[in-house]
Every structure is written in structure tokens, then in C-alpha cells.
Amino acid sequence: KKGMFIDRSFHLYAVMRTTTETVKSTVGKVEFMDFDDAKLSAARRSHANCLVLMKKFFGLVVKQEKSGSTAYGRPSTAVIDDMVACVHQYEDAVETTRSEYRWLMDKFPKSISVILSYAHFTDTVLN
Numbered sequence: 719k720k721g722m723f724i725d726r727s728f729h730l731y732a733v734m735r736t737t738t739e740t741v742k743s744t745v746g747k748v749e750f751m752d753f754d755d756a757k758l759s760a761a762r763r764s765h766a767n768c769l770v771l772m773k774k775f776f777g778l779v780v781k782q783e784k785s786g787s788t789a790y791g792r793p794s795t796a797v798i799d800d801m802v803a804c805v806h807q808y809e810d811a812v813e814t815t816r817s818e819y820r821w822l823m824d825k826f827p828k829s830i831s832v833i834l835s836y837a838h839f840t841d842t843v844l845n
Contacts, residue, residue: 736750757818761819764811768843778801779801823836
């Protein structure tokens with residue numbers, strides 16, 4: 719049997735819409751009013767920054783492999799320094815994001831949007 723194809727953007731919209739409605743119905747009124755959307759946005763920005771740094775690191779690796787300009791295929795000291803700096807930035811970004819999500823999870827443990835965002839962070843960054 720062939721399944722019906724649903725555009726991914728529509729599916730994402732439907733999930734986000736359902737999530738918003740679920741959050742409004744499951745989180746108490748006071749808790750919902752207290753919900754810190756700015757903190758969730760900051761955590762999502764930090765998550766995106768982790769992905770950018772991951773991409774930057776692997777871009778440096780690919781660039782070095784393609785250039786092959788050093789003897790015996792070893793990267794130059796400058797390339798290694800760039801990679802190490804990128805790894806340190808990545809580690810800092812991961813720790814920042816993790817602490818932001820920890821705060822959100824402690825403050826709003828029933829929030830579907832926080833849980834889904836944290837799950838996405840865990841899947842794309844921590845795995």
C-alpha cells in the first residue's frame with residue numbers, strides 16, 4: 719500500500735499547532751502566563767549556534783582534506799589552531815544550551831514545547 723505524502727513543512731506546522739494548543743490546555747493558567755518565551759527562544763538560538771559551530775568544524779576538516787597542501791597530509795598549525803578554537807567554542811555553546819534547557823525543564827516540566835525543543839537538542843547535538 720502506498721501512504722499519502724504530506725509536505726514536511728505542513729506536518730511541522732501541524733505539530734507546532736497541536737503543541738501550542740496542548741501547552742495552553744495542560745499548563746495551568748498562572749504557569750502559562752509565567753512561561754518565559756524569551757528563555758525558550760534563547761535556548762533555541764543557542765541550539766542553532768551549536769549546529770553552526772558543528773558545521774564550521776566539519777567545514778574546516780573538509781577544507782583541509784581537499785587542500786592537501788601540507789606534507790604527508792598533515793594539517794598546518796594554523797588549521798589545527800582554528801579547529802581547536804572551534805571545538806572550545808562548541809563545548810561552551812553546548813554547556814550554555816544545556817543549562818538553558820535545564821532551567822526551562824525545571825521551571826516548566828509539563829511544557830510540550832520545552833520538552834520537544836530539548837529532545838531536538840539532545841538528538842541533533844548531544845547524540
